[in-house]
Amino acid sequence: MSRSGVPRPWWRRPPVGAALALALAVGAVLALRPTSAPTGGDSASAPAPALAGATLDGGRFDLADARGQVVLVNVFASWCGPCRDELPLLAEAERRWSDRGVRLVGLDVRDGAEAVRALLAETGTTELVVLPDPDGTRSVDWGVRGVPETFVVDRQGRIAARQRGVVTARWLEQQVTPLLGAP
């Protein structure tokens, strides 16, 4: 290969060197690339999907009717321990902000009516408006990945924030109060 008769070391030969450099460059790009924020379903402030149906206590709930209010949609299930822990916090948030137009609705995923009633009794949240989702298809329509998951729907019916996993008082404060406007 080398005209001078002294063979060049293998890594100096063009195809190998080029391939190695390319591989290294791509590897570095991939390694340093920030993990891309999920697109589509994750983007906050997208219009909230429809959510309507019979509630656990025989009433009816329609998110479209709640336009003009800030709605916390909590996706939960009685079989989910963390959901059990955060329910009182969410119920308390609704109580605290109810006169400023905040409502809370629970979307109960793949659960039984009796089990969820027991959970509400146990956590002191029997007032909660619960929309059963026995086959979980409503949750999938909302792009839910697991329970608990909480959405904040603003007064215009858009998803202003979402939290995968348990919400904290601080998170609620940060996400909800800006939507409330002047008291």
Next chain:
Amino acid sequence: MRWRRTLGALVLVALLAAAGTALVRSTGPAGRSDPVEAVAASLRCPACQGESVVDSRSPIAASMRQVVADQVAQGRSPDEIRRWFVQRYGEEVLADPPARGVFLLLWAVPVLVLLGVCYAAVRTARPRGGPATRQPAADRPVGPGLSGRTAGRAWWAASLGLVATMASVTVAARQLDRPAPAAPADPVTVAVRLAQDLEQQQRYAAAAQMYGEALRDRPDDTVRLRLAFALLRSGDATGAERTSRDVLTRSPDSPDGLLVLGLAQRGTHPTDAPGTLRRFLAVAPEHPAAAEIRRLLAGASPTAGGTPAPRPAAATG
């Protein structure tokens, strides 16, 4: 020298064939006949690590399968359904996201590297010095220098290694294909599984509730027995007795039914308990709980509140 070239060509052909096979296997359709399953297999379970919606046992994957089935029933095409999911979960919900940008390089780089290595291998193995050295093999030992030959061997080894790697990937990919797709989870199965999880966490009252839910949808004595055990462990001896009696009316010699009834009676009708437990021992002397029950019957004073509640032999899946 001819055999060397032939070998080189063979290695090249093998490499290209393996690369082609791998490409076809990884991009082609999985060959599933059921459209629901085919679409579910092309979606990634968002709550799991590296599992498709068709494989995952998580509740959300079960719900996603349901959505796929509903939409297929409505006559929507697989692409429409996938788009529907991408709108909600983003592109990472696709098991095979479209190759573009950086991800296209992920395909291009191995191909380029492969070509480069093949080229280098061929160049190294070929006798040096151009046409002048193209003569009988007698000259061969004085041809390339020692380092050149070592390099040549290294290249051959590398090429063979690559062939082996690609072959093993191809073989492994075949083994990864699921021979029999798991039956889609139905709500009752999910409820029973959740109940079992709750039992493992020693949350027996919650477990009993989930077993109750499962039974409402589908009466089944195996689940009923698990409910009875869960009730017993949650301290509801009356409920456990009622449930086990319910099972025993249908199958009077059910060992688990007798076991849980006997243990429940220790709380509700202590005088009846030994009789029931003896019947249990007579029916199932080899039962995993038999030794414990014998100890219990032999011991004059069973420890208060210390219901042993052995595991039922029957296990539901």
